[in-house]
Amino acid sequence: MKYKVPFVNYPEHYRRIWNEVISAISNALSKGDLILRDDVKQFERNMADFIGVKHAIGLNSGTDALYISLKAVGIEAGDEVITVAHTFVATIATIVQCGAKPILVDIGEDMNMNVDEVESKINTKTKAIIPVDLNGRLCNMEKLMKIAKKHDVLIIEDSAQALGAMFDGKKAGAFGLTGCFSFYPAKILGAAGDAGLLTTDDDKIAEKVYLLRDHGVQRSTGETLFYGINSRLDNVQAAILNVKFRYLNKWIERRRKLAQLYHRRLSNIPDLKLPPPPSNNGHFYDVYQNYVIRSKKRDQLVTHLRESGVEVLISWPKPLQHHKALGLSRFHLPTTEQVSNEVLSLPMYPELREEDVNYVADVIQDFYDR
């Protein structure tokens, strides 16, 4: 049989923790604990402690975490919010859904927001900046926080891909007024479906978020204080996430080990640009949500990998400013364009075996040796 390396491997992921997960689900179901019960509270405590923030609030998705963040901090029509185009569409969509205007800046070689471009885009309408911690690596948060402070602009972190990542020892989601996380199944910590979380140190914002996720209803009085939405994290998902939380540090270490191996095997190929290898003593502690490499021969390399049984993904082949319906074509973002033509994501998850990484590396080497 032909060797195959899947891009994700949910069956193997669940096989390893099957009994614990099934027992958490059956425990919740047998108690009838379905909406906003102890598992959600426990998960919120786990996340707040892990990230190092006062409040962590469970929501339906990472998209909702962004939308509710923008609502909670008061973003409205006429406001401008600075972010990047090299991201999942949710980052920009939620700005538009609040009636505000997205202002896009280019990315740097690390594929994250080019912080040096931000200041020139700030004006009196600018209310917030959303840096995206893409692929499990933060932006230069020291520089960005200084700019935000100088101009009195809020930071909302899109940390959907960066649970556990750090800059100067501080975790993603602990820098901004709010931080937004996704537990989409393929994430570092993945639910068995959709789930998300918002972090903040601000009591007033937290209060607003608890209300926004539950239709604006104040549970103590029954009074509806404003129009909100339903974005409660399901209790059963929280129960599953609490099981997986026990493995989180181990899974992050595993991703870093695999990244080290990819780096060792691929760093001698001149056409490839690789993510920095894991480091413990620089500014960045990366968690490798994705292992994204760049190649000038990307499309041929992708075909060769797929023909050899290696599943790869391209995130994203067409930059968001080129999707006509989104109305973003006025932004000129040369690095975003170039990166879109060159990126490919290799398999990266804790269940991936060393021999799988070596196989992927052999296939890539073979492509360049032909």
Ligand SMILES: Cc1ncc(COP(=O)(O)O)c(C=O)c1O
């Ligand atoms: C950078 C980024 N932002 C936002 C989201 C949205 O999260 P969700 O899929 O949980 O709504 C994702 C999810 O893939 C993401 O990668």
